[in-house]
Amino acid sequence: MTLTGGCLCGRIRYHASAEPLWVCHCHCEMCRRQTGAPVATYVGFPAGTVKWLDNEPTRYRSSKDVERSFCPVCGSTIGFHRVHETNLSVGSFDAPEALPAADIWTGHVWFKEHIPWFDTADDWARHAEFPPERVEELNALSGQVIKG
Numbered sequence: 001m002t003l004t005g006g007c008l009c010g011r012i013r014y015h016a017s018a019e020p021l022w023v024c025h026c027h028c029e030m031c032r033r034q035t036g037a038p039v040a041t042y043v044g045f046p047a048g049t050v051k052w053l054d055n056e057p058t059r060y061r062s063s064k065d066v067e068r069s070f071c072p073v074c075g076s077t078i079g080f081h082r083v084h085e086t087n088l089s090v091g092s093f094d095a096p097e098a099l100p101a102a103d104i105w106t107g108h109v110w111f112k113e114h115i116p117w118f119d120t121a122d123d124w125a126r127h128a129e130f131p132p133e134r135v136e137e138l139n140a141l142s143g144q145v146i147k148g
């Protein structure tokens with residue numbers, strides 16, 4: 001499977017060649033501010049499986065283990081980068097309807113920060129923060145060089 005996508009103006013284009021790991025709605029305040037949306041929806045891929053075509057997005061280090069990326073021309077949100085994952089914003093895909101959401105991990109995280117009048121119609125689990133197994137995974141990788 002190769003999934004393609006990019007920003008609004010077309011400067012940033014990518015090919016994601018691996019099976020996606022998960023689709024996640026994040027309700028945290030940082031994602032809200034960075035995307036300008038009430039919730040940020042990202043799709044996870046293993047580091048190294050997303051190829052940028054002509055240009056790479058600009059990155060902003062938003063916390064110790066995370067960089068967020070965007071198009072420097074049109075401002076579109078593109079990625080959320082960790083040591084082991086490149087996570088792409090769902091709105092940047094050419095065909096988000098093709099994502100195999102029914103077959104992979106899905107969920108809402110940081111639901112405790114959600115806007116009280118905003119939710120989505122789905123039966124995905126709503127986690128107050130990250131689920132415990134994700135916290136363990138991220139803590140084990142903390143402090144390493146971001147490769148995603």
Ligand SMILES: [Zn+2]
Pocket residue numbers: 007008009010011012071072073074075076
């Ligand atoms: Zn752009």
Ligand SMILES: [Zn+2]
Pocket residue numbers: 026027028029030031032040110
């Ligand atoms: Zn978030």
